[in-house]
Amino acid sequence: MSGMMNVTGSKGKSRYDGPRRRMVETVADNGVKDLRVLHALDTIPRHLLVPEALWDQAYKNTSIPIGENQTISQPEIVAAMSEALELKGDELVLEVGTGSGYQAAVLSRLADRVISIERIPKLAAKARSALDRLGVTNVVVHLGDGSQGRPNDGPFDAIIVTAGGPEIPKPLLEQLAPGGRLVGPFGPREAQSLIRIRRTGDGEFKKEVLGKCRFVDLIGQHGWGG
Numbered sequence: 001m002s003g004m005m006n007v008t009g010s011k012g013k014s015r016y017d018g019p020r021r022r023m024v025e026t027v028a029d030n031g032v033k034d035l036r037v038l039h040a041l042d043t044i045p046r047h048l049l050v051p052e053a054l055w056d057q058a059y060k061n062t063s064i065p066i067g068e069n070q071t072i073s074q075p076e077i078v079a080a081m082s083e084a085l086e087l088k089g090d091e092l093v094l095e096v097g098t099g100s101g102y103q104a105a106v107l108s109r110l111a112d113r114v115i116s117i118e119r120i121p122k123l124a125a126k127a128r129s130a131l132d133r134l135g136v137t138n139v140v141v142h143l144g145d146g147s148q149g150r151p152n153d154g155p156f157d158a159i160i161v162t163a164g165g166p167e168i169p170k171p172l173l174e175q176l177a178p179g180g181r182l183v184g185p186f187g188p189r190e191a192q193s194l195i196r197i198r199r200t201g202d203g204e205f206k207k208e209v210l211g212k213c214r215f216v217d218l219i220g221q222h223g224w225g226g
């Protein structure tokens with residue numbers, strides 16, 4: 001009977017199950033309450049989205065280098081930003097900054113469809129194949145300058161920016177659907193704020209500062225200059 005799949009379709013235990021469970025507990029202890037978000041974190045094998053040499057660090061609550069001078073964000077930040085988007089399951093989400101594809105994989109469990117944009121070809125290609133390997137079918141990765149959004153694919157119910165820009169890119173605000181939420185790090189490089197914008201039914205934008213953070217640069221027409 002060895003090698004047989006169990007009834008849940010899972011291929012059995014992995015040495016990463018324990019570390020992943022502890023990562024989710026840490027994220028919950030640090031204030032993330034949305035059970036859908038915590039469950040999503042519990043279902044994504046984060047180690048498969050970082051270089052193999054760093055698999056043993058994959059479930060620490062830290063950011064990790066993924067090549068090209070970029071990083072996969074800290075699990076706690078991924079979770080907090082996902083929670084701040086207030087997703088119920090039927091949304092179209094835009095992500096700016098695919099990186100490893102981890103945040104996109106988490107969002108794939110929380111929304112209907114995810115469109116993610118990455119400016120570095122190597123990372124976009126790697127993320128695409130990693131997401132394929134994970135069996136994620138509702139995420140599309142595009143190569144390009146995400147600070148301009150994807151006007152023809154919007155409006156978006158939620159937009160997440162995972163690289164830090166000097167200010168909130170105007171095109172992204174324009175592509176936010178009424179009732180939609182945009183979450184991202186903005187402000188001076190050394191003192192970014194995690195910001196949430198809510199677009200009201202009558203087209204107004206309400207801004208909240210959720211905390212302090214430090215992300216890699218958003219580089220592009222509406223970022224730090226391309």
Ligand code: SAH
Pocket residue numbers: 070071072073096097098099100101102103104117118119120123144145146147162163216217218219220221223
């Ligand atoms: N969400 C990612 C975090 C990656 S770090 C993850 O889960 O791993 C931020 C990423 O944003 C980097 O890969 C960087 O190349 C990318 N980036 C920076 N500026 C961008 C832009 N204007 N458009 C698209 N991607 C951008």
